[in-house]
Amino acid sequence: MPSPDTRTQLLDAAEHLFAEHGFRGTSIRAITSRAGANLAAVGYHFGSKVELLHAVIRRVIEPITAAQSAGLDRLLARTPDPTVGDLVEAFAGPMFDGMLAGDETGARRSRMIVAILSDPAEEMRSWTGATEDAVHERYVAEFARARPELPAPELFFRIRGMLAVTAVDRVDLYNRSAPVAEDAARRWAVTFLTAAMSAPPTEA
Amino acid sequence: MPSPDTRTQLLDAAEHLFAEHGFRGTSIRAITSRAGANLAAVGYHFGSKVELLHAVIRRVIEPITAAQSAGLDRLLARTPDPTVGDLVEAFAGPMFDGMLAGDETGARRSRMIVAILSDPAEEMRSWTGATEDAVHERYVAEFARARPELPAPELFFRIRGMLAVTAVDRVDLYNRSAPVAEDAARRWAVTFLTAAMSAPPTEA
């Protein structure tokens, strides 16, 4: 019984493999093999493969949502009318938490998020819970308050754009340079998105 | 022999199903069934499932790349020093071509592009040819010329961000409004991205 916690080992292995090869491209056998567990361990601990997926997703998403929520609380306690830049920082920042240079888990988690957001498979599409929805609602409301002249549909479009940018790590088409240092990506994203969210409404 | 062209029918069916359920989530049987063709038709016309995928990807990507290239030619013929907005329009615009409201193919193609850009599976990752690379190189060079004060790594990051935003249709988290009218999404994206690309460099 050398393994400390089979359940956790399974979650780690699954997160790695899902990010690397996608949900459908990862077999239970590959997961249990990497986790040093028996084939039946997934069925025992999680019930099925998709329930394991949901557990993995929850483990990735929850701390991000919590940080987004806490960040907004902190922001509103400091000032009643936060700037667009403040909101962007509070919303997008947590996506880059724990992505220190040299640490591969950050990049892997980023890939995982991209996979979650963009995978067309049915199993990937039901990852939001009440908590996530509530936090997103709050941010939508705050952005609407900070940019009252922006029509709602265009605001929604821009928020979708934010989500997309914060999760691009996977598209390494232009990533010909050295691995991005420390939290440079985070600050670049905030610059990028603050400018984008601050743009005047598109004229009709 | 009522079907006009089995090969085309297969491409259409495959494009639809790949966008809907992903590559791995789509069986050859589902494709041939939807195309009204025999199970062996894929093997006969394309050789294998992944070769069919590559044919589908090529058919989606090629007109976009061509339009991007032609747009840049037209732009440079008009003015030697295009603005950031001009470059954004020429680069991002073609991604939205043929996405008229009410036409489902546009949204489906968008989903297809997202799937291509973000799918972690190995088969999806080798879709760029020499033509695509050349066009992207030209745009990188032009953006660098238009924003000479921007450090190269941050410029690369922003171009990745552009790619991400132009392909977000799938993330319908905030798409609670009616389907986006005509080419509104295209103009919103240009506004969004022009502001983002015009932002001053992030300070160190």
Next chain:
DNA sequence: GCCTCATTCATACGTTCGTTTTAATCGATC
């Protein structure tokens, strides 16, 4: 009318997959 060649068809093969089942094992409790 027949041959030819491209295409379509029905079918089968071997593999891999997720899941289930049944037995074995372990550690803690009394």
Next chain:
DNA sequence: GATCGATTAAAACGAACGTATGAATGAGGC
């Protein structure tokens, strides 16, 4: 140290998959 609940192990099942094969089909050229 026997018992019990929780976990792990080994094996098997049926289904679905990609691919390959060989026969059937049908139009166009001679």
